[in-house]
Amino acid sequence: MPHISINGQACTLAEGSSLLQALRDNGCQPPHPCHDDRLKPIGACRLCLVEVEGQARPVPSCATAVTEGMVVHTATARLQSLLHTNLSLLADGYPAKAVHEQAEHPFHQLLVKHEVNAGSNHQSPIFKDDSHPYLGIDMDRCIHCQRCVRICDEVQGQFVWKVWGKGEQTHIAPADGKSLLSSGCVSCGACVDTCPTGAIFDKRSTGPVDQWTKTTCVYCGVGCQMEVGSHDNKVVAIRPTDSPVNHGHLCVKGRYAYDFTHAPDRITHPMLRRGSDWHAVSWEEALSFTASRLQELRNKYEADSLGVLSSARATNEENYLAQKFARVVLGTNNVDCCARVCHQPSAKALKTMLGTGAATNSFSDIEHTSLFMLCGCNPTENHPIVGARIKQAVRAGAGLIVIDPRRTELAACADIHLALRPGTNVLLFNAMAATLLEEGLQDDDYIAMRVDGLAGFSSFITAYAPEQVASQCGVTSGDIRRAARMYALAKPAMCFHGLGMTEHLQGTQGVMSLINLALLTGNLGKRGSGINPLRGQNNVQGSAQMGCEPASLTGAQNLADAKVRASFEQAWGTNLPTSAGLDLPAMLAAASSGKFKAMWVMGYDIAMSMPNASQTLAALAQLELVIVQDLFLNETAKAVGHVFFPAASVFEKDGSFMNADRRVQRVRQVVNSPGEAKPDWQIITELARHMGHEQGFKFDAPQAIWNEIRSVWPAGAGLSYQRLQNESLQWPCPATLDDNHPGTAILHQQGFGAGPKASLACIDYQPTAEVCDDDYPLLLTTGRELYHFNAGTMTYRSPNAVLKPTDTLDISPADARLLGLAQGQSARISSRYGTAVLPVNITDKMQVGQLFCSFHRADLNVNALTSPYCDNLVHAPEYKVTAVKVKGLTAE
Structure with a gap:
């Protein structure tokens, strides 16, 4: 740890500190309009100059590394003169009107602080652009710091901005020389974040902000952290905040697509359908009607004719209550969530083979791997912040294998792109496994310590040599072998996979065959390795983990386990239902045959999102009661709904989400709900009360629900709200005496769920019955x-x-x-x-x-x-x- 002197004050610094960081940590704030901590320093503006004894000239503190014994001065007469001169040069061509009208920009504040006037030589801008719905460009404010160019290159990796011209004609504009809309911009807003002058600005965030509230994004399962600005009970702006997940970056959805909260067609009162028309009613009437109908149908057809679908957009606390309601109030294990249609194959495969149905590693490992293998996922579009981090890691030298039928953005820059025929994942991964063993590329030491079943697997897998299956996969045997070698020889190698792996006839088995590769090469239990599903929705991991599936209770604990069942029965004060529950497809099938009668659907538009829509609608039409709980009158409600409960949006409630790398992250209320809309947890507890189950559903806030969750989920018992307030923790995180368990960033470092070893799985390929022919080619x-x-x-x-x-x-x-x-x-x-x-x-x-x-x-x-x-x-x-x-x- 280096020791230096700043203005006569002795300081001890962390290794690798920049001089600028050292100054800021010790109370000095030199101006630095060309610097952003997310970017490589360039020292262009010359405003953060300091004097270092032994150096002939002042040095830019942002681009100077700290060395032992440095003696630094920040406020000499020479430095003050240089600062005023350099700032005046930047201000000479700057519009004075902008300084007066928008005082919030850092460069404007700098001019005012140092009493430097702008605009003596202001000329018309070389480039303006108003084509983009979110971003405006007014380059008469540009001071050529190049932060927009650099952040687009170094963080997002989109290369939208370019420095054009020379001398007095130098200016910054989109790289295609036309407009932002035509330039390949993905609207992440990073250039707005970093611009110190407003030359690039957020067109909608021009008004006042009363308060900034930190919360978690409601879109994909990455779990980006952000601050939401509110004014007059409206969401008016969103900006990224730093976290291990997003490092001060957001995508277009998380940053800009918040208008749904205040959309004019939000449903803000409970409704009942009478005939073909919906009618607004009071909460008391809606809840009393619903409770009466549920009790009537349960008495007439028994509890297993009823079911609950929870929501991946709801909080952990709300999903927990949903499955508890199904089991305690209705008396059925008929509970499911949208994990069924996307996440469940990954969870099943990972739990079956490794013992835990979740990602093995962290997004933080992206910068520590030697190679990525992306299987059936398109992260730059579907998980953009992870995609941007992968792009930057590949630019820094990591290898990249992309397995996807389409030529995605990352496929275009991959070392190997295996454009396999859809539905042949098992064939391809078996062929890669056959290559590993045939060519002796397996990790024998790891296998000896951590893997069972090699002999039987070796015999089985020979039938899948690349030359035998390549034509069915639609790729060459040579490319399969190259990919297998590359994955085996890179240490460590990290797999990400998505719905292109799971939404198949052999979705679960495809993930299992991918796990085989990780076991054979020793790419588990280590930093920068693992099998990591990219979850599609913000809380799909949490909804399933809270027990919203027929065979599992909270914490993915097996309902059939007698000890698990007994612990929940004791905690809930009631016996749990014994019949096997129905998942969503089974509920629809039972509805078609007349055996299933009522469904409560929360935040999930199944009429639109389930496959074979005509069959889905026909099944839903057979139900005697459909309760829809959502923000809008969705397609399910329009087609078959009988009751509508208006729900609060993510910005209108407290709670927590669980992201794809097992982090539990806080959700915080930003604004009040419109009209009579309520958070899902309140609606559930009130309906439970109307059905005679106030006991067990009497909670005054989400924190109380979370504390009950922790009491029944040992692996999450250490995740208190107090810790989650400031920490980014991953389960397993059990309770400890000193309440400081660090969470678990990497699973399976010492063993697996069932013991020290995991078994290889022999999986035969089974083609789908959905095939092309002359009629459907x-x-x-x-x-x-x-x-x-x-x-x-x-x-x-x-x-x-x-x-x-x-x-x-x-x-x-x-x-x-x-x-x-x-x-x-x-x-x-x-x-x-x-x-x-x-x-x-x-x-x-x-x-x-x-x-x-x-x-x-x-x-x-x-x-x-x-x-x-x-x-x-x-x-x-x-x-x-x-x-x-x-x-x-x-x-x-």
């Missing part, structure tokens, strides 16, 4: 894209709808020519199950014979196309493989 895959989220409920109520107005049918140029399709033309897509009409997008990202579309617009009804086939172990739908035909439509 093209293969359609569905998924998400950057600007929208799931059912579009939130993002299509924001200007993101300007950035991406519609879902499109992505098709290769060759297929477009064959079918006579033009860019933007409407086309009818037909499958064996239904039809949809989408505009055509011709792109070289698609392989011949394959199509892709997202599913975010309700009116386009893409899930009318998808099949009834599902994962053969956990029933996750096979969204990724649908045989279709396409016909272009002519304009009327």
Whole structure:
């Protein structure tokens, strides 16, 4: 630890400190408009100059490393003169009007503080742009700090901004020389964050902010931390804050797509459907009616005719109460959540083979791996902050293997892109495993200590040599072998996977075959390694972990375990139901056959998001009671709802979420709910009271619910609200006497759930029954894209709808020519199950014979196309493989 002197004061500093950081830590605040702690220092503005004894000239503190024995001076006459001169040069061409009208910008405050006048030589700007819905550009305020250029390059990795011209014509503008909209900008807002002058500005955050509240993003499962600005009980701005997850960065959804909170079509009063019309009623009438109908149906058809679907957008506390309500109040294990259609195959595979159904490593490991293997995921679009971190790690030298049918952004910069045929994941990973063993690339030491079943697996896997299966996979045997070698030889190697792995007939088994590779190469239990599913929704990990699935209780504890059951019965003061519960697909099947009668659906638009939409709607129509709890009158409510409970949004309640790398993170109320909307936890407790179960549901705040969760979940017992207030903790985090367990960043360092060793799994390939033929010759895959989220409920109520107005049918140029399709033309897509009409997008990202579309617009009804086939172990739908035909439509 170096020792230096600052203005005569002795200081001891951390190793690797910059001089600027040392000055700030010791009470000095030199101006530094060209510096951002997220960026490499360049010392361009010369305003943070200090004198160091022994140095002939002043040095920029931002770009100077601390060395032992430094003697530093910050306030000499020479430095004051230099500061005034350099600041005056920057101000000479700067608009004085901006300084007076927007005093909040750091550069403006600097001018005022040092009494430097702006504008003596102000000229018209070289570049202005008003094309973007969120970002405005007014380069007459540019001081050439290049922070926008550098943050786009070094943090987001998009390379949108460029320095143009020379001398007096030097200016910053989009790299394509046109507009921000045409430049490849992904609207993350990082350039706005870093700009010290307002040359790049947030067009909507121009008014006052009364308060900034730290909370957690409501979109994907990355769990970005942010501060939400409010004014007059309205959300008016969002900015990133630093955390181990997002390092002061946000994506377009998290930063800008918050308009849903104050959308004019928010439902703010309870409603009952009478005939074909909805009518606003009081909470008392809505709750009394619902309680009476549930009791009536339970008495008539028994408890297992009823079910509850909780929400990945709800908090941990609310999901916990949802499953407790199902089991204690209704008396059934019929409870599920949207993890069923995305997360469950990963959880099942990881728990079966390793003992814990969650990511093995942390996002913090991204900067510590030698190689990424991305399997069926597109993080730069679906998990943009993780995607940006991966891009930067690859730029810094990490290897990259991308396994995806499409040429995604990361596939374009990969060392190897295996563009496999959808549905052949098991074949491909078995072929990679066969290569490892055939070529002696396995980690024998790790296998000897940590792995069982090698002999039997070795015999089994020989049938899957790359040369035997490559043609079925749609890739070359040579590329399979190259990928296997690269993964085995890089130490450590980190796998991320997504819904392209799980939403298949063999979704669970595909993840298991991926785990085989990690076991064979020793890429588990170490920093920078592991098997890490990228969760799609903000709290899909938490909803399942809280027990919102038929066979598990809170903490993913097995309901069939007698000790687990007994502990919950003691905590809840009642016997738990003994019949096996139904998951969501089973509920719908039972509804179709008349055996299932009522469903309470919280924050989950199943009519739009479940596959084979016509079959789903037909099943829902058989129900005698459908209770919808949401912000808006969604497609489920419109089609089949009987009761509507208006829920609070994420900005209107307290609680916690659980992100994809097992962090429990606080959610904090920013504004009040509109009208009579209430947080989900309050609605659940009030309905429980109306059904005679006030005891066990009497909570005054989410913290009290969380404390009950901790009491029944030993692995989370150390995660108190007090600690979560300032710490980013990952479970397992058991209680300790001194309440300081650090959490668990890396799982399986010493052993696995069932013991010191994990067993390899021999998994035979099973092709899906959904195949192309002469009638349906093209293969359609569905998924998400950057600007929208799931059912579009939130993002299509924001200007993101300007950035991406519609879902499109992505098709290769060759297929477009064959079918006579033009860019933007409407086309009818037909499958064996239904039809949809989408505009055509011709792109070289698609392989011949394959199509892709997202599913975010309700009116386009893409899930009318998808099949009834599902994962053969956990029933996750096979969204990724649908045989279709396409016909272009002519304009009327």
